[in-house]
Amino acid sequence: xxxxxxxxxxxxxxxxxxxxxxxxxxxxxxxxxxxxxxxxxxxxxxxxxxxxxxxxxxxxxxxxxxxxxxxxxxxxxxxxxxxxxxxxxxxxxxxxxxxxxxxxxxxxxxxxxxxxxxxxxxxxxxxxxxxxxxxxxxxxxxxxxxxxxxxxxxxxxxxxxxxxxxxxxxxxxxxxxxxxxxxxxxxxxxxxxxxxxxxxxxxxxxxxxxxxxxxxxxxxxxxxxxxxxxxxxxxxxxxxxxxxxxxxxxxxxxxxxxxxxxxxxxxxxxxxxxxxxxxxxxxxxxxxxxxxxxxxxxxxxxxxxxxxxxxxxxxxxxxxxxxxxxxxxxxxxxxxxxxxxxxxxxxxxxxxxxxxxxxxxxxxxxxxxxxxxxxxxxxxxxxxx
Amino acid sequence: xxxxxxxxxxxxxxxxxxxxxxxxxxxxxxxxxxxxxxxxxxxxxxxxxxxxxxxxxxxxxxxxxxxxxxxxxxxxxxxxxxxxxxxxxxxxxxxxxxxxxxxxxxxxxxxxxxxxxxxxxxxxxxxxxxxxxxxxxxxxxxxxxxxxxxxxxxxxxxxxxxxxxxxxxxxxxxxxxxxxxxxxxxxxxxxxxxxxxxxxxxxxxxxxxxxxxxxxxxxxxxxxxxxxxxxxxxxxxxxxxxxxxxxxxxxxxxxxxxxxxxxxxxxxxxxxxxxxxxxxxxxxxxxxxxxxxxxxxxxxxxxxxxxxxxxxxxxxxxxxxxxxxxxxxxxxxxxxxxxxxxxxxxxxxxxxxxxxxxxxxxxxxxxxxxxxxxxxxxxxxxxxx
Numbered sequence: 198x199x200x201x202x203x204x205x206x207x208x209x210x211x212x213x214x215x216x217x218x219x220x221x222x223x224x225x226x227x228x229x230x231x232x233x234x235x236x237x238x239x240x241x242x243x244x245x246x247x248x249x250x251x252x253x254x255x256x257x258x259x260x261x262x263x264x265x266x267x268x269x270x271x272x273x274x275x276x277x278x279x280x281x282x283x284x285x286x287x288x289x290x291x292x293x294x295x296x297x298x299x300x301x302x303x304x305x306x307x308x309x310x311x312x313x314x315x316x317x318x319x320x321x322x323x324x325x326x327x328x329x330x331x332x333x334x335x336x337x338x339x340x341x342x343x344x345x346x347x348x349x350x351x352x353x354x355x356x357x358x359x360x361x362x363x364x365x366x367x368x369x370x371x372x373x374x375x376x377x378x379x380x381x382x383x384x385x386x387x388x389x390x391x392x393x394x395x396x397x398x399x400x401x402x403x404x405x406x407x408x409x410x411x412x413x414x415x416x417x418x419x420x421x422x423x424x425x426x427x428x429x430x431x432x433x434x435x436x437x438x439x440x441x442x443x444x445x446x447x448x449x450x451x452x453x454x455x456x457x458x459x460x461x462x463x464x465x466x467x468x469x470x471x472x473x474x475x476x477x478x479x480x481x482x483x484x485x486x487x488x489x490x491x492x493x494x495x496x497x498x499x500x501x502x503x504x505x506x507x508x509x510x511x512x513x514x515x516x517x518x519x520x521x522x523x524x525x526x527x528x529x530x531x532x533x534x535x536x537x538x539x540x541x542x543x544x545x546x547x548x549x550x551x552x553x554x555x556x557x558x559x560x561x562x563x564x565x566x567x568x569x570x571x572x573x574x575x576x577x578x579x580x581x582x
Numbered sequence: 583x584x585x586x587x588x589x590x591x592x593x594x595x596x597x598x599x600x601x602x603x604x605x606x607x608x609x610x611x612x613x614x615x616x617x618x619x620x621x622x623x624x625x626x627x628x629x630x631x632x633x634x635x636x637x638x639x640x641x642x643x644x645x646x647x648x649x650x651x652x653x654x655x656x657x658x659x660x661x662x663x664x665x666x667x668x669x670x671x672x673x674x675x676x677x678x679x680x681x682x683x684x685x686x687x688x689x690x691x692x693x694x695x696x697x698x699x700x701x702x703x704x705x706x707x708x709x710x711x712x713x714x715x716x717x718x719x720x721x722x723x724x725x726x727x728x729x730x731x732x733x734x735x736x737x738x739x740x741x742x743x744x745x746x747x748x749x750x751x752x753x754x755x756x757x758x759x760x761x762x763x764x765x766x767x768x769x770x771x772x773x774x775x776x777x778x779x780x781x782x783x784x785x786x787x788x789x790x791x792x793x794x795x796x797x798x799x800x801x802x803x804x805x806x807x808x809x810x811x812x813x814x815x816x817x818x819x820x821x822x823x824x825x826x827x828x829x830x831x832x833x834x835x836x837x838x839x840x841x842x843x844x845x846x847x848x849x850x851x852x853x854x855x856x857x858x859x860x861x862x863x864x865x866x867x868x869x870x871x872x873x874x875x876x877x878x879x880x881x882x883x884x885x886x887x888x889x890x891x892x893x894x895x896x897x898x899x900x901x902x903x904x905x906x907x908x909x910x911x912x913x914x915x916x917x918x919x920x921x922x923x924x925x926x927x928x929x930x931x932x933x934x935x936x937x938x939x940x941x942x943x944x945x946x947x948x949x950x951x952x953x954x955x956x957x958x959x960x961x962x963x964x965x966x967x
Contacts, residue, residue: 218718243825252638256721258713259668262957266716271834274846276825277958278674281664283644289663293678300685302854304825330644331651333603336641398633439687440628440661445647449656469687514770572647573662 199421201298202432203579204305206541207553211413211529212382219313220256222314224267227309227412229296231268234418235429238270241418242303242313244277247290247310249532253325254313283329284485285440286310287536288566291417293440295577298421305425309416310538312531322410326532329569331446343407345447345570346486347399353454353488354401359503361401364491365392366506367484367519368405368526374513375523377554382411382529392487406487411529415537417544431548436561436578437469443571456489456571459496463565464574470561474498477578479518479546481539483567484526493565494519518556521546536566536575543579584806586683586848587817588964589654589690590619591926596798596914597767604636604698609652610692611799616653619803620814623655626803627688629662632675632695634917638710639698641727641825644821649694655918668714669870670825671695672921673951673960677823678801680962683806690810694801695923697916707795711917714954716831728792730832730955731871738839738873739786746786748877750777751891752869752904753911759898760908762939767914773804778873791872796914800922802929816933818910821946822854828956841874841956844881848950851961855946862963863932863944864903866924869911878950879904903941906931921960928964955967 207229209222223246227238233240233518257263261277261291271277280290287310294308307468314322322344330345353359369389375381387405395403396544419435441461444450467473480497484490488544494502497515505511511519522528522542525535545551563579566571592614593830594607602610609633616623631646642648646662665675666703671780672695699707708728712721715730738744742765754774760766772790780788804820811817826846829835835842852858859882869875878885883902890896896904907913907927910920928947946965952958 211721220718244827250637250643252710252713254633256713257717258635258666259953259957260832262827262953263716263825266830266834267770271827271829274826274828274843276847276960277827278825279666279679280678281643281666282646282662293665293682294662296682296685296687297678299687301679302681302684325637328637328641331648332642333605440663442629442647442650442655442656442662443659445644445651449651458659462661462898552852568644572644579818 199386200418201295201421202426203417203435203544204420204425204429204432205230205418206544207233208415208538208541209413210380211411211531213315219311219518220267220437222412222414223264223309223311224315226416227264227268227307228387229300230307230416230418233378236425239273239445240305241270241275241307243275243306245290245294245306245308245438246277246279247286247537248279249281249284249286249312250325250328254317261286276455280572284532285536285566285568285573285575286533288577289440290439291537291540295435295438296421298419304422305420307416307418309414310534312533313412314410315412317409335447341394342513343402344399346488347402348557349454350488356454359371359491361393361548362389363503363506364487365389367487367490368392369510369524371484371520374521374554375527378523378528381523382526400404408485408525408530408564411531412532413529413531414506415534415538415541417537429432433544433547434580434582436580438577439465439469440575441574445572456492456496457576458571459493462574462576463497466578470578472561472578475559477563478554479521479562481520481522481542481564484520484524485530489570513554513556521554539564540579547581586680586806586820587811588802588806588820588929589805589810589814589817590615590803591929592618593765593923593926595765596796596916597604598795604696605648605652607698607797607799608649608694608696611770611801612649612653612692615692615803616803621803621810624658625653625690626660626692628660628691630679630691630693631662631664631673632671632918632922633664634666634669634671635710635713639702641749646932660944667958668953669917670921670951670958670960671918673962674825676922676925676962677825677960679804680820680823683804686944689807690805692801692803695919696799697918698797699795699916700797704795719831728787729784731873734839735786735873741839744788744876746778748888748891749773749872750774752872752875753777755896756869756905756909756911759906759939760912763913766908766912766913767794769774793870793910793915796916798914798916798919800919800926802922802925809919812873817928818932819965819967821965822851823962824850824854827958841877843882843956844878844957847961848882851963855963857946857963862945862946862948864906864941866905866907866927866949868950869905869909870915874955898939898941906939906941924949924951925964932966
């Protein structure tokens, strides 16, 4: 099987971008990625678009076609396909693009994610986000994603597996890293007491346990074309990408406070990459909710993860850098985009170009993107040879 | 590259299925396909789901995860990804599943499409279908998909490329074939005058020029696993699958009454399959609107296509059988499902099991699924060795 490399990356700023439309965001990220890859539009064989709920946020489906239009590549009639897997859409699109290149049908592909969430009032956005839950058994009865996360948190504490401070620490780390990233939605540094004492959303979770509603787009150019790989200024390898799913409804799962699919997809991605977790220098995980981030860490790193939140292990200059981008929590969470921004961050870090927040000499990143609360899980290993 | 076969197919009836929910439809089709393939749920490595607008029709995203849930395969944590490309979602999902198996990462995959359109009033459905147009430049100004199709028809007649009767003939053919298919939405036989004189929707198009709003689900099991292929009662080969796109907005295109992407994807699929159009024994095309079907035929078969509508060439027992399933027009058009039902029909025909409407000894089917009006085009060649 042939090797697949990331040749270029591009991203917009994340945030409440009132003056930019979905199509403007998408094309900004796409064109930046194409320029960064040092290729031309006519070198692109296909476009994979990630988007969670464009039909509901901005009345637009066929979003991949729209992105191609506004990026000026439709003239060439290249295929444009949208991938949706709730908030794991970005990771899932990267995986499909990677498999399409590996299959031999395409050589060079643009994979871009975009979400424009702030054109609707935030209570409507919360309802749309609830589309990733089970419509008939959860949302119909009033559940929101945050309320489900809160139930998971309560259970996890009741089982004695973690204390409030363990998961309250994770937004603190993300905000610290986001403060050093130009494209972040939030740049304020916060303390653990800020998280615990902020306005409650669904107790015990407060506003600081929740990732924000953001606009934003990110894109990557990936390729297996040896000539283009050699021409690129700093290609980075996709070593593997693997997905797994769990039951949509919490009540169907054997355990409500573990994420089986996360363990399965991360183990599978590591195994396909021929690496064990010790060889992973840094992690980007899906911190849509602090408690969800903690449980992901337990599934990926094992039980030590809870203890590690009590020290400094997860900062960018420590032993296991975590969410050095600022994470979904503080860099922002434009749903379908988030998984692709994780890959942009990994690429920038592996190139050694992350400035103030640069991890020291990383060789391998594991990025984990999630749909719903552990329903869809996509793990990708990105590294240098 | 390894060969990929269709091992099993399953479909629900299409129509206004008030008593069945999205999840029931999806699991009925999925389980039928698994049983037909002679495999067990634990043999499935991944699930690809096709759906156009579940977020808007039934407030549900992460639809692939839902299908996996209700088909009883989530227990195994297999990955479930949804593909969306407007009404080409089914064809696009089949293509992604095919590429994922070809890439070597998965051996056996279920690809299933489902759409539940009749839970909303038909004027809301029309608006949701409009999501496949350009939201800012077309739908915002009141365009519906049928009104855009009507403009294409007017132009085509004005250019002298076809007469009203040429495209009015295509629904007649589809209804004839649908009358011989148990799972059809409509089984009534119609005449060319019925089409022309029916209630107008957007002149010159009448209700009989439009495919209906339907509920329905279809699924296939595809595999590259030699043992499973040998065990299957009647495996059929996917010889190629290729996609192309055109501008979303009609006003951006060089010609408003041709579909460049259709020519590109069908030429590419034939070339990848190593066949020319003469070797294609039957066609299933996307007859969402009669005029759209005629233009597809012109792109795929060349200019003779218009003349062929004046004879009997397109009936199941003639020289170039067309939409022997009954097409989207009469078998039904549950958006994201339609492209997969085309593949189900091709498989049943190639197995020689299509009963009354059986094409005589077919060896190769070309199926063409389309998003919007020529925006996304996916062509797949299915055949026997």
